[in-house]
Amino acid sequence: MPLVPDFTAEQLSNLSSVLVTDTSTGSDVTIASRRIFFQKWNGAYLVPDGVLTDYIPFPLASGSEIQIDDLLDRSYALSVTVQWLNSVPAVVYSKTLLYGYSAHIKYGLYQLTQYQISNNNLLKMRNYQSAKLATWDAVLSGDNAVTEGTDITNAQRCYDTATYLISHPELFY
Amino acid sequence: MPYPRTPAQNIQIGQVSMYLSLVDVAKKKALEGIPYYDQQLPVLIALETDVVNWQYEMDSTDSTLRETSDYLYALCGRYALDAQNVINAGGVVVTPVEDVSNYLIKQRAYPQFIVGAVDSPMVDGDTVLEIVDELAVLESRDGEVEIHVDGGELGQMLLDRSSYTPVYETGKYTITFRDPVRDGMLIMVDYPVRMPLVFTGSIAPPTDDQYIAVLVDFEIRTLLNTAGNIFTIPAGTQGILRINLAGTSTLDERLAAVWEYYVNNIGGTITLSLSTGGIIYQTFASPMDGNIAINANNTLQGVEIVGTGQIGSTITLTATFNYAPFGI
Numbered sequence: 001m002p003l004v005p006d007f008t009a010e011q012l013s014n015l016s017s018v019l020v021t022d023t024s025t026g027s028d029v030t031i032a033s034r035r036i037f038f039q040k041w042n043g044a045y046l047v048p049d050g051v052l053t054d055y056i057p058f059p060l061a062s063g064s065e066i067q068i069d070d071l072l073d074r075s076y077a078l079s080v081t082v083q084w085l086n087s088v089p090a091v092v093y094s095k096t097l098l099y100g101y102s103a104h105i106k107y108g109l110y111q112l113t114q115y116q117i118s119n120n121n122l123l124k125m126r127n128y129q130s131a132k133l134a135t136w137d138a139v140l141s142g143d144n145a146v147t148e149g150t151d152i153t154n155a156q157r158c159y160d161t162a163t164y165l166i167s168h169p170e171l172f173y
Numbered sequence: 174m175p176y177p178r179t180p181a182q183n184i185q186i187g188q189v190s191m192y193l194s195l196v197d198v199a200k201k202k203a204l205e206g207i208p209y210y211d212q213q214l215p216v217l218i219a220l221e222t223d224v225v226n227w228q229y230e231m232d233s234t235d236s237t238l239r240e241t242s243d244y245l246y247a248l249c250g251r252y253a254l255d256a257q258n259v260i261n262a263g264g265v266v267v268t269p270v271e272d273v274s275n276y277l278i279k280q281r282a283y284p285q286f287i288v289g290a291v292d293s294p295m296v297d298g299d300t301v302l303e304i305v306d307e308l309a310v311l312e313s314r315d316g317e318v319e320i321h322v323d324g325g326e327l328g329q330m331l332l333d334r335s336s337y338t339p340v341y342e343t344g345k346y347t348i349t350f351r352d353p354v355r356d357g358m359l360i361m362v363d364y365p366v367r368m369p370l371v372f373t374g375s376i377a378p379p380t381d382d383q384y385i386a387v388l389v390d391f392e393i394r395t396l397l398n399t400a401g402n403i404f405t406i407p408a409g410t411q412g413i414l415r416i417n418l419a420g421t422s423t424l425d426e427r428l429a430a431v432w433e434y435y436v437n438n439i440g441g442t443i444t445l446s447l448s449t450g451g452i453i454y455q456t457f458a459s460p461m462d463g464n465i466a467i468n469a470n471n472t473l474q475g476v477e478i479v480g481t482g483q484i485g486s487t488i489t490l491t492a493t494f495n496y497a498p499f500g501i
Contacts, residue, residue: 013231013232103231106224106227106228107228109220109224109227110224110225110227110228110241112224113221113224113225113241113244113245114237114240114241116244117240117241117244123217123221123248129213129217132220133216133217133220136220136223136224140223
C-alpha cells in the first residue's frame with residue numbers, strides 16, 4: 001500500500017517547542033528523508049536559531065517523532081508543511097496543515113488568574129475585566145480563524161492583538 | 174482535611190455554573206424586569222473556566238491547578254452547589270421493579286496495610302496505589318478520598334509537604350504519592366462508594382418520580398415512570414415546567430440537561446414554549462443533542478421525552494419533572 005502522508009505538530013507545555021509526529025500510513029521504500037516547513041502569514045519561514053535553511057530536517061532515523069525546540073517565541077498561526085523526499089532529493093509526498101500556536105497568550109491569561117487569587121477584587125475592576133475579556137476574545141477568535149476559517153492572516157492579526165494586550169499590562173490591566 | 178474536589182471536578186463545575194448563571198441572568202431580566210446585579214458573571218465564569226481548563230489540558234499535574242481551580246470554584250458562588258447536583262444526577266440508579274432502588278454515597282475503608290509487610294500492596298519506594306472497586310464513585314461533597322499515614326492525615330496535591338493525588342476512572346482509583354512510601358509505614362485509605370438501597374415490602378423510597386428509558390443501540394423509547402406513564406399536565410392548568418435529564422452509556426459517557434418550559438393545558442391541548450434549556454454537559458463522542466425530543470402528548474395529556482440511542486452502546490436516560498402551575 002503506498003504511503004498516505006499525514007502528521008501532527010503540537011505545541012508542548014514549555015510553549016517554545018513543537019512535537020511533530022509522522023502519522024502516515026502505508027509505506028514507500030523510495031523515501032529517504034523528510035523536511036518540515038513552518039511558514040508565517042507573510043510567507044517568511046520560521047526556524048530555530050542556528051538553522052540556516054528555510055526548513056528543519058526530519059531524518060528517518062528520528063523515527064516517527066521529532067521535537068523542535070526554541071521555535072516559538074510568541075503566538076503564531078503557521079502553515080506547517082511536511083515533505084517526504086527520495087534520495088535525489090525530490091519531493092514525493094507533501095502535506096500542509098494550518099496550526100494556531102496560541103499557548104503563550106493562554107499562559108499569560110492563566111498567570112493573570114493566578115494573580116487574581118491573591119487580589120480578589122481585580123476581576124471586578126472594569127479596566128482589568130475589559131482587558132482580560134478582550135484578550136480572551138482575541139485569542140479565541142484567532143483559534144477560530146484557524147479551525148473554522150483556515151485563515152492564517154486574520155488568525156495572526158487576532159493573535160497579535162492578544163499578544164499586545166497581554167504584553168502591556170501597564171497600559172491595559 | 175484534604176480538598177473534596179479535584180481540579181477536573183472544579184472545571185466541570187465551572188462549565189455547568191456558566192450555564193446556570195446565564196439562565197439566572199435571563200430569567201431575572203425577563204420575569205422581574207430588572208438587570209441582574211452582575212450581568213458579567215456568566216462571561217467571567219466562562220473566561221476563567223476556559224483559562225483553567227486550558228492549563229489542565231496542557232499539564233494536568235501542574236501544581237498551580239489546585240489553587241486556580243479552587244479560585245474558579247469560589248468564583249462560581251452559589252451556582253457551584255447547583256452545578257454539582259446537575260453533574261451528580263447521572264449517578265442515580267433506579268431499578269424499575271417492584272422495589273425501587275436508590276443509593277447513598279458512603280466512605281469505604283481500604284484494608285489498612287503496613288508498607289513492606291507480607292501481602293502488602295506497596296513496598297519500600299513505591300509511589301502508586303491502585304484501588305479497584307466497581308462501586309467506587311468520583312469525589313464530591315458527599316464523599317472523598319482520605320489517606321492517613323502513621324496516624325497523620327495527608328493533604329491532596331500539596332507542594333511543600335507529603336501529599337497525594339487521586340485519579341478516578343470507572344471502578345478504580347489510582348493514588349499517586351508525592352514521596353515514595355517507606356517500609357513500616359501504616360497506611361489507611363478511605364474512598365467514596367455508592368451503596369445501593371433496597372426498600373422491601375410497601376415502604377416507598379423518599380424520591381421524586383423518575384422517568385427512565387434504556388436505549389439499546391438505535392432504539393427509540395419514551396421515558397416512563399415505574400407505573401409506565403409519561404409526566405401528566407393537569408387539565409385546566411398553565412405554569413412553568415422544569416425538566417432535569419441525566420444520561421449515561423455503557424461506554425462511560427455522560428450527559429446532563431436542563432429545560433424550562435411554559436406549559437398551557439387550559440383547553441385540553443397542551444402547548445409547550447421553551448424558555449431556556451438544552452444539554453449543558455456531555456462527554457458523548459457523538460453528541461446527543463439531536464437524540465432527545467420533548468413533546469406535548471395530547472392523547473395522554475402530558476409531556477414526554479423521547480430518546481434515540483446510538484449504535485454500539487446502551488444509553489440510560491433518567492429525567493425528573495417539576496411543574497409549578499400559576500395561581501391565576
